Amino acid sequence: MKVKIAGLCFKILTDNYSKREKGVLFNYIDSQYGFFISDNKENFVIRFKKNRHSSRKATGFSVEPYKNNDDIKVIKRNNRFFVLDSYSSDNIGFIDVANSICEFNDHGNDTLQILGIPFFRLCLQFFLAKYKGFLVHACGVIYKGKGYLFPGRAGSGKTTIANMSKNLLVFSDESICIRYVNNSYIMYGVPWHNDQNTHGKLGYILFPVKSKNVSFKKIKPSTSACYIYDNIYYNIPDSTNATNTLETITEMVQTVPCYKMKFSLRDPLWEKIGNMSNDT
Amino acid sequence: MNLSLNTRLKKSDKVPWRIIEGEAILVDVDRGEIIHLNEVGAESWKIIDETRKVSDIIIHIFEHFDVEEEIAEKDTLEFLGKLFKRGIIEDISR
Numbered sequence: 001m002k003v004k005i006a007g008l009c010f011k012i013l014t015d016n017y018s019k020r021e022k023g024v025l026f027n028y029i030d031s032q033y034g035f036f037i038s039d040n041k042e043n044f045v046i047r048f049k050k051n052r053h054s055s056r057k058a059t060g061f062s063v064e065p066y067k068n069n070d071d072i073k074v075i076k077r078n079n080r081f082f083v084l085d086s087y088s089s090d091n092i093g094f095i096d097v098a099n100s101i102c103e104f105n106d107h108g109n110d111t112l113q114i115l116g117i118p119f120f121r122l123c124l125q126f127f128l129a130k131y132k133g134f135l136v137h138a139c140g141v142i143y144k145g146k147g148y149l150f151p152g153r154a155g156s157g158k159t160t161i162a163n164m165s166k167n168l169l170v171f172s173d174e175s176i177c178i179r180y181v182n183n184s185y186i187m188y189g190v191p192w193h194n195d196q197n198t199h200g201k202l203g204y205i206l207f208p209v210k211s212k213n214v215s216f217k218k219i220k221p222s223t224s225a226c227y228i229y230d231n232i233y234y235n236i237p238d239s240t241n242a243t244n245t246l247e248t249i250t251e252m253v254q255t256v257p258c259y260k261m262k263f264s265l266r267d268p269l270w271e272k273i274g275n276m277s278n279d280t
Numbered sequence: 281m282n283l284s285l286n287t288r289l290k291k292s293d294k295v296p297w298r299i300i301e302g303e304a305i306l307v308d309v310d311r312g313e314i315i316h317l318n319e320v321g322a323e324s325w326k327i328i329d330e331t332r333k334v335s336d337i338i339i340h341i342f343e344h345f346d347v348e349e350e351i352a353e354k355d356t357l358e359f360l361g362k363l364f365k366r367g368i369i370e371d372i373s374r
Contacts, residue, residue, distance in 0.1 A: 222303035226316045229305070235312035242307045243296035250298040250305065 001026055004038035006177035006188040007199075008127055010102075011042035016050050028112060035197040044100035044127055046120070049093075051107045072118045074237060081126070081238070083119060092119055095126050117192055124177070124190075125233055129244040133179035135233045139208075140171035140187045143270055146203030146277065147187045149176060150261075151231040157208040157263065164269045171196050175233065178202065178252070185252050204257055204277065211262035214272040224258035225249050283361055285335040288373045289328050295368050299326065308366060315368070320345055321359060328369060334360060 001012045012029060014022045025048060030037065072092065073084045079099075083092040092115050093104040102123045106112060125135050138151040139158035143165075150161050162173035171189040179186050185202040207219070207227055219227075228249050236242070259276070263269055283289075291297075297306045304322035306315040317325055323344060324337055332340075334357065342352040363369045 220301065220303070222300040222305060222316060225298075225300060225305050226314050229307065229314045235309075237309055237312070239294050239296055239309050242309045246296050246298055246305065246307055250300055254300065 001029060002038050002040065002042055003029065003033045003036050003191075004040055005036055005124055005190055006128060006133060006179055007181060007186075008043045008124065008131060008133075009038050009040040010123065010127075011045045013045055013047040015047065017048065021050065025106075025112070028116075032116075033191045036191050043131070044102065044123070046102045046104060046123060048104050048106050051105050072115070072122065072234075074122070074234075076238060081236075083122060085115060095123055097126050097130055100127075121190075121192065122234060122236075125236060126241065128177060128179065129236070129241045129248075131179060132181075132244070132248050133177055134245050134248055135175060135177050135190065136228060137174065137231045137233065138176045139173045140176040140189070140200075141165045142169040142171075142200045143273065144277075145200075147200040148273065149178070149187060149202055149205045150208050151205065151228055152208055153231060157210050160210070160265070161208060161263070161269065164265070168270070169196065169198065169200070171198060171200075178248075180248060180252070185256055202252075202256055204259065204273075205253070206259050206261040206273070209260060209262045210264070212264050213262065214264060214267045214269065215262045216259045216272075216276045219258050219260050221250070221253040221258065224253040227258075228253065283334050283357060283364055283371070285333065285338070286373065287334045287371050288330065288332070289334065289337075289360070289364075289369045290330040290372050291325070291328050292368050292370055297325070306368060308368060310367070320355075324356060324359060325363075330372060 002009050014025060017025060071086045073086050075082045075084065079096060081095045085092055091105055093102060095102045104119055128134055136151050137153060138149050139161050141148045150158055152158055159173040162170045171187060172193050174193040175190050177188040177190055186199050187202050188199045189196040205224065294309050295306050297304055299322055302319045302322060304317035304325050308315060320341065324341060327337060327340055338353045338356045341356050342349050
Protein backbone atom coordinates (compact mmCIF):
# COMPACT_ATOMS: atom_id res chain seq x y z
CA MET A 1 0.00 0.00 0.00
CA LYS A 2 1.26 3.49 -0.84
CA VAL A 3 0.23 6.93 0.35
CA LYS A 4 1.14 10.13 -1.48
CA ILE A 5 1.20 13.48 0.30
CA ALA A 6 2.54 16.71 -1.23
CA GLY A 7 3.82 14.80 -4.23
CA LEU A 8 5.89 12.48 -2.02
CA CYS A 9 4.91 8.83 -2.06
CA PHE A 10 5.64 6.49 0.82
CA LYS A 11 5.23 2.74 0.71
CA ILE A 12 3.99 0.88 3.78
CA LEU A 13 5.70 -2.45 4.45
CA THR A 14 4.32 -5.00 6.91
CA ASP A 15 6.89 -7.81 6.90
CA ASN A 16 6.07 -9.46 10.22
CA TYR A 17 2.30 -8.95 10.21
CA SER A 18 -0.10 -11.86 9.80
CA LYS A 19 -2.65 -11.68 7.00
CA ARG A 20 -5.34 -10.66 9.48
CA GLU A 21 -3.17 -8.02 11.17
CA LYS A 22 -2.22 -6.63 7.78
CA GLY A 23 -5.90 -6.39 6.84
CA VAL A 24 -6.69 -4.47 10.05
CA LEU A 25 -3.75 -2.12 9.49
CA PHE A 26 -4.58 -1.44 5.85
CA ASN A 27 -8.21 -0.80 6.74
CA TYR A 28 -7.05 1.75 9.28
CA ILE A 29 -4.66 3.40 6.80
CA ASP A 30 -7.44 3.48 4.22
CA SER A 31 -9.80 5.15 6.70
CA GLN A 32 -7.23 7.82 7.55
CA TYR A 33 -5.54 8.36 4.20
CA GLY A 34 -8.14 7.12 1.69
CA PHE A 35 -7.95 10.10 -0.64
CA PHE A 36 -4.16 9.97 -0.56
CA ILE A 37 -3.69 6.30 -1.59
CA SER A 38 -1.47 6.15 -4.68
CA ASP A 39 0.22 3.82 -7.15
CA ASN A 40 3.21 6.09 -7.80
CA LYS A 41 6.80 5.04 -7.36
CA GLU A 42 7.71 5.51 -3.71
CA ASN A 43 10.11 8.21 -2.47
CA PHE A 44 10.55 6.44 0.84
CA VAL A 45 9.39 3.46 2.86
CA ILE A 46 7.67 3.18 6.24
CA ARG A 47 8.14 -0.29 7.66
CA PHE A 48 5.61 -1.28 10.31
CA LYS A 49 7.12 -3.62 12.82
CA LYS A 50 4.86 -5.60 15.10
CA ASN A 51 6.38 -5.80 18.55
CA ARG A 52 4.98 -9.06 19.91
CA HIS A 53 6.65 -8.86 23.31
CA SER A 54 5.51 -5.43 24.33
CA SER A 55 4.07 -4.94 27.77
CA ARG A 56 2.43 -1.73 26.70
CA LYS A 57 -1.09 -1.55 28.04
CA ALA A 58 -4.09 0.20 26.57
CA THR A 59 -4.35 3.66 28.08
CA GLY A 60 -8.07 3.99 27.76
CA PHE A 61 -7.74 7.01 25.49
CA SER A 62 -9.43 6.64 22.15
CA VAL A 63 -7.94 8.65 19.29
CA GLU A 64 -5.75 11.75 19.01
CA PRO A 65 -4.88 12.85 22.52
CA TYR A 66 -1.91 14.39 20.73
CA LYS A 67 -2.55 17.88 19.51
CA ASN A 68 0.71 18.29 17.67
CA ASN A 69 4.14 16.84 17.20
CA ASP A 70 5.47 18.50 20.34
CA ASP A 71 4.23 15.40 22.14
CA ILE A 72 6.97 13.35 20.56
CA LYS A 73 10.70 13.77 20.98
CA VAL A 74 13.40 13.23 18.42
CA ILE A 75 16.91 12.05 19.27
CA LYS A 76 19.68 11.68 16.73
CA ARG A 77 21.90 8.59 16.99
CA ASN A 78 24.43 8.13 14.21
CA ASN A 79 22.46 8.83 11.04
CA ARG A 80 19.08 7.86 12.41
CA PHE A 81 16.48 9.96 14.15
CA PHE A 82 14.76 8.00 16.88
CA VAL A 83 11.25 9.09 17.78
CA LEU A 84 10.13 8.78 21.39
CA ASP A 85 6.79 9.23 23.07
CA SER A 86 7.27 12.35 25.26
CA TYR A 87 5.12 10.90 28.03
CA SER A 88 6.27 7.29 28.27
CA SER A 89 9.65 7.56 26.47
CA ASP A 90 8.60 4.50 24.44
CA ASN A 91 10.63 4.10 21.28
CA ILE A 92 8.08 4.76 18.54
CA GLY A 93 10.47 4.17 15.67
CA PHE A 94 13.16 5.79 13.61
CA ILE A 95 13.60 7.91 10.51
CA ASP A 96 16.62 7.40 8.25
CA VAL A 97 16.53 10.11 5.60
CA ALA A 98 19.76 9.08 3.86
CA ASN A 99 18.43 5.58 3.18
CA SER A 100 14.81 6.74 2.63
CA ILE A 101 13.45 4.39 5.27
CA CYS A 102 11.39 4.83 8.43
CA GLU A 103 10.29 2.22 10.93
CA PHE A 104 7.23 2.38 13.15
CA ASN A 105 7.17 0.14 16.23
CA ASP A 106 3.65 -1.15 16.58
CA HIS A 107 3.36 -2.08 20.26
CA GLY A 108 -0.23 -3.17 19.78
CA ASN A 109 -3.33 -1.88 21.56
CA ASP A 110 -3.74 1.76 20.69
CA THR A 111 -0.20 2.55 19.49
CA LEU A 112 -1.13 3.26 15.91
CA GLN A 113 -4.23 5.29 16.76
CA ILE A 114 -2.35 7.48 19.21
CA LEU A 115 1.09 7.75 17.70
CA GLY A 116 0.52 6.97 14.04
CA ILE A 117 -0.43 10.50 12.99
CA PRO A 118 2.44 12.32 14.77
CA PHE A 119 4.87 9.73 13.39
CA PHE A 120 3.60 9.93 9.81
CA ARG A 121 3.61 13.71 9.98
CA LEU A 122 7.16 13.73 11.28
CA CYS A 123 8.30 11.36 8.49
CA LEU A 124 6.70 13.67 5.98
CA GLN A 125 8.46 16.69 7.51
CA PHE A 126 11.86 15.05 7.28
CA PHE A 127 11.39 14.14 3.63
CA LEU A 128 9.78 17.46 2.74
CA ALA A 129 12.94 19.22 3.89
CA LYS A 130 14.95 16.97 1.58
CA TYR A 131 12.60 17.67 -1.36
CA LYS A 132 12.43 21.49 -0.99
CA GLY A 133 9.30 21.64 1.10
CA PHE A 134 7.88 22.16 4.57
CA LEU A 135 4.68 21.75 6.57
CA VAL A 136 3.23 24.92 8.03
CA HIS A 137 0.33 25.88 10.31
CA ALA A 138 -1.79 27.68 7.76
CA CYS A 139 -5.09 27.99 5.97
CA GLY A 140 -4.88 27.59 2.20
CA VAL A 141 -7.46 28.82 -0.30
CA ILE A 142 -7.65 28.99 -4.11
CA TYR A 143 -9.30 32.17 -5.43
CA LYS A 144 -9.53 32.94 -9.14
CA GLY A 145 -6.86 30.37 -9.90
CA LYS A 146 -4.32 31.69 -7.39
CA GLY A 147 -3.25 30.07 -4.14
CA TYR A 148 -3.44 32.15 -0.97
CA LEU A 149 -1.62 30.98 2.13
CA PHE A 150 -2.61 32.33 5.57
CA PRO A 151 0.01 31.14 8.07
CA GLY A 152 -0.63 31.53 11.78
CA ARG A 153 -0.84 29.87 15.15
CA ALA A 154 -4.05 29.00 16.97
CA GLY A 155 -6.29 32.04 17.29
CA SER A 156 -4.74 33.94 14.41
CA GLY A 157 -7.86 33.55 12.25
CA LYS A 158 -7.18 30.55 10.02
CA THR A 159 -10.52 28.87 10.73
CA THR A 160 -12.34 32.20 10.50
CA ILE A 161 -10.84 32.76 7.04
CA ALA A 162 -11.80 29.24 5.99
CA ASN A 163 -15.37 29.93 7.14
CA MET A 164 -15.37 33.18 5.13
CA SER A 165 -14.32 31.21 2.03
CA LYS A 166 -17.26 28.85 1.77
CA ASN A 167 -17.65 29.02 -2.01
CA LEU A 168 -13.94 28.67 -2.70
CA LEU A 169 -11.59 25.71 -2.68
CA VAL A 170 -10.28 25.56 0.89
CA PHE A 171 -7.39 23.11 1.33
CA SER A 172 -7.28 23.26 5.07
CA ASP A 173 -7.81 25.56 8.00
CA GLU A 174 -4.88 24.10 9.91
CA SER A 175 -1.92 22.72 7.96
CA ILE A 176 -0.55 23.04 4.45
CA CYS A 177 2.48 21.57 2.72
CA ILE A 178 4.51 23.82 0.48
CA ARG A 179 6.99 22.51 -2.07
CA TYR A 180 9.11 24.06 -4.77
CA VAL A 181 8.29 22.08 -7.92
CA ASN A 182 9.04 23.01 -11.55
CA ASN A 183 10.00 26.60 -10.73
CA SER A 184 6.84 27.25 -8.70
CA TYR A 185 5.81 27.05 -5.07
CA ILE A 186 2.91 24.62 -4.78
CA MET A 187 0.43 24.34 -1.87
CA TYR A 188 -0.79 20.85 -1.00
CA GLY A 189 -3.53 19.63 1.30
CA VAL A 190 -2.59 16.99 3.89
CA PRO A 191 -4.74 14.17 5.28
CA TRP A 192 -4.95 15.09 8.94
CA HIS A 193 -7.65 17.72 9.25
CA ASN A 194 -10.29 16.50 6.80
CA ASP A 195 -8.26 18.38 4.26
CA GLN A 196 -8.57 18.24 0.50
CA ASN A 197 -6.18 16.10 -1.49
CA THR A 198 -5.51 18.84 -3.95
CA HIS A 199 -2.84 21.32 -4.87
CA GLY A 200 -2.44 24.75 -6.44
CA LYS A 201 0.21 27.27 -7.29
CA LEU A 202 0.99 29.66 -4.46
CA GLY A 203 0.36 33.29 -5.42
CA TYR A 204 0.29 35.26 -2.16
CA ILE A 205 1.17 34.83 1.49
CA LEU A 206 -1.07 36.80 3.83
CA PHE A 207 -0.38 36.84 7.57
CA PRO A 208 -3.80 37.32 9.19
CA VAL A 209 -4.50 39.68 12.08
CA LYS A 210 -8.04 40.02 13.40
CA SER A 211 -9.11 43.65 13.34
CA LYS A 212 -12.05 46.01 12.87
CA ASN A 213 -11.38 46.63 9.20
CA VAL A 214 -9.45 45.23 6.25
CA SER A 215 -6.01 46.43 5.21
CA PHE A 216 -2.89 45.03 3.61
CA LYS A 217 0.67 46.01 4.39
CA LYS A 218 3.55 44.58 2.41
CA ILE A 219 6.22 43.13 4.66
CA LYS A 220 9.90 42.55 4.11
CA PRO A 221 11.06 39.12 2.95
CA SER A 222 13.26 38.74 6.04
CA THR A 223 10.31 39.37 8.37
CA SER A 224 8.10 37.07 6.31
CA ALA A 225 10.70 34.30 6.49
CA CYS A 226 10.76 34.60 10.29
CA TYR A 227 6.95 34.49 10.52
CA ILE A 228 6.78 31.41 8.30
CA TYR A 229 9.62 29.58 10.02
CA ASP A 230 7.93 30.31 13.33
CA ASN A 231 4.78 28.59 12.05
CA ILE A 232 6.26 25.39 10.68
CA TYR A 233 5.31 22.19 12.46
CA TYR A 234 7.55 20.45 14.98
CA ASN A 235 10.98 22.00 14.92
CA ILE A 236 13.28 19.11 14.09
CA PRO A 237 16.51 19.37 16.12
CA ASP A 238 18.83 18.85 13.19
CA SER A 239 21.02 21.41 11.41
CA THR A 240 20.71 19.78 7.97
CA ASN A 241 16.95 19.74 8.19
CA ALA A 242 16.85 23.33 9.45
CA THR A 243 19.27 24.45 6.72
CA ASN A 244 17.13 22.92 3.97
CA THR A 245 13.92 24.33 5.42
CA LEU A 246 15.43 27.79 5.87
CA GLU A 247 16.71 27.76 2.30
CA THR A 248 13.29 26.85 0.87
CA ILE A 249 11.56 29.52 2.96
CA THR A 250 14.04 32.32 2.22
CA GLU A 251 13.90 31.62 -1.52
CA MET A 252 10.10 31.50 -1.42
CA VAL A 253 9.61 34.84 0.33
CA GLN A 254 11.79 36.53 -2.27
CA THR A 255 9.49 35.26 -5.02
CA VAL A 256 6.01 35.21 -3.51
CA PRO A 257 4.56 38.55 -2.30
CA CYS A 258 3.92 38.64 1.46
CA TYR A 259 1.50 40.94 3.29
CA LYS A 260 0.22 41.46 6.80
CA MET A 261 -3.56 41.31 6.40
CA LYS A 262 -5.88 42.90 8.91
CA PHE A 263 -9.39 41.58 8.46
CA SER A 264 -12.80 41.71 10.08
CA LEU A 265 -15.88 39.51 9.94
CA ARG A 266 -17.98 42.46 8.76
CA ASP A 267 -16.08 43.14 5.55
CA PRO A 268 -16.20 41.15 2.30
CA LEU A 269 -12.80 39.52 2.69
CA TRP A 270 -12.32 38.07 -0.78
CA GLU A 271 -13.51 41.19 -2.55
CA LYS A 272 -10.82 43.13 -0.66
CA ILE A 273 -8.20 40.47 -1.34
CA GLY A 274 -9.15 40.55 -5.03
CA ASN A 275 -8.71 44.33 -5.11
CA MET A 276 -5.34 44.02 -3.40
CA SER A 277 -4.22 41.35 -5.89
CA ASN A 278 -5.29 43.48 -8.84
CA ASP A 279 -3.37 46.48 -7.51
CA THR A 280 -0.09 44.58 -7.18
CA MET B 281 32.38 34.53 31.00
CA ASN B 282 32.21 37.87 29.20
CA LEU B 283 33.66 38.82 25.85
CA SER B 284 36.71 41.06 25.75
CA LEU B 285 38.01 43.13 22.87
CA ASN B 286 40.62 40.46 22.18
CA THR B 287 38.17 37.54 22.00
CA ARG B 288 38.26 35.75 18.67
CA LEU B 289 34.90 34.40 17.57
CA LYS B 290 33.41 31.78 15.31
CA LYS B 291 29.84 31.05 14.28
CA SER B 292 28.39 27.87 15.78
CA ASP B 293 28.21 25.05 13.25
CA LYS B 294 24.75 24.25 14.58
CA VAL B 295 23.21 27.54 13.44
CA PRO B 296 21.94 27.63 9.85
CA TRP B 297 21.62 31.17 8.51
CA ARG B 298 20.69 33.17 5.44
CA ILE B 299 20.98 36.81 4.42
CA ILE B 300 17.94 38.37 2.75
CA GLU B 301 18.19 41.94 1.48
CA GLY B 302 20.93 42.77 3.95
CA GLU B 303 19.21 41.27 6.99
CA ALA B 304 20.08 37.95 8.58
CA ILE B 305 17.93 35.04 9.69
CA LEU B 306 19.48 32.53 12.07
CA VAL B 307 17.96 29.30 13.32
CA ASP B 308 18.80 28.30 16.87
CA VAL B 309 18.21 24.60 16.25
CA ASP B 310 18.64 23.50 19.86
CA ARG B 311 16.07 25.97 21.17
CA GLY B 312 13.79 25.74 18.14
CA GLU B 313 13.86 29.50 17.72
CA ILE B 314 14.48 31.85 14.84
CA ILE B 315 16.52 35.02 15.22
CA HIS B 316 16.16 38.04 12.97
CA LEU B 317 19.14 40.43 12.73
CA ASN B 318 18.75 43.88 11.26
CA GLU B 319 21.27 45.35 8.82
CA VAL B 320 23.85 46.23 11.50
CA GLY B 321 23.51 42.88 13.23
CA ALA B 322 23.74 41.07 9.90
CA GLU B 323 26.90 42.97 8.99
CA SER B 324 28.49 41.95 12.30
CA TRP B 325 27.35 38.36 11.83
CA LYS B 326 28.72 38.11 8.28
CA ILE B 327 32.26 39.06 9.28
CA ILE B 328 32.56 36.61 12.19
CA ASP B 329 35.04 34.30 10.51
CA GLU B 330 37.38 32.76 13.12
CA THR B 331 40.13 35.28 12.38
CA ARG B 332 38.60 38.55 13.55
CA LYS B 333 38.58 39.67 17.15
CA VAL B 334 35.73 41.55 18.82
CA SER B 335 37.72 44.78 18.38
CA ASP B 336 37.91 44.15 14.60
CA ILE B 337 34.15 43.78 14.42
CA ILE B 338 33.65 47.02 16.36
CA ILE B 339 35.96 48.88 13.96
CA HIS B 340 34.14 47.39 10.98
CA ILE B 341 30.77 48.60 12.32
CA PHE B 342 32.22 52.04 13.11
CA GLU B 343 33.56 52.30 9.55
CA HIS B 344 30.41 51.09 7.81
CA PHE B 345 27.66 52.85 9.74
CA ASP B 346 27.05 56.42 10.81
CA VAL B 347 27.78 55.91 14.49
CA GLU B 348 30.18 57.25 17.12
CA GLU B 349 33.02 54.93 18.11
CA GLU B 350 31.93 54.76 21.74
CA ILE B 351 28.40 53.74 20.81
CA ALA B 352 29.66 51.25 18.21
CA GLU B 353 31.78 49.58 20.90
CA LYS B 354 29.04 49.49 23.52
CA ASP B 355 26.32 48.22 21.16
CA THR B 356 28.52 45.67 19.39
CA LEU B 357 29.74 44.22 22.69
CA GLU B 358 26.18 43.97 23.94
CA PHE B 359 25.00 42.37 20.69
CA LEU B 360 27.83 39.84 20.52
CA GLY B 361 27.38 39.11 24.22
CA LYS B 362 23.75 38.10 23.61
CA LEU B 363 24.74 35.76 20.76
CA PHE B 364 27.56 34.33 22.87
CA LYS B 365 25.28 33.60 25.83
CA ARG B 366 22.93 31.69 23.53
CA GLY B 367 25.81 29.63 22.15
CA ILE B 368 25.32 31.00 18.66
CA ILE B 369 28.91 32.22 18.55
CA GLU B 370 31.89 30.63 20.24
CA ASP B 371 35.12 31.90 21.77
CA ILE B 372 38.12 30.41 19.97
CA SER B 373 40.77 32.69 21.49
CA ARG B 374 42.68 29.81 23.04
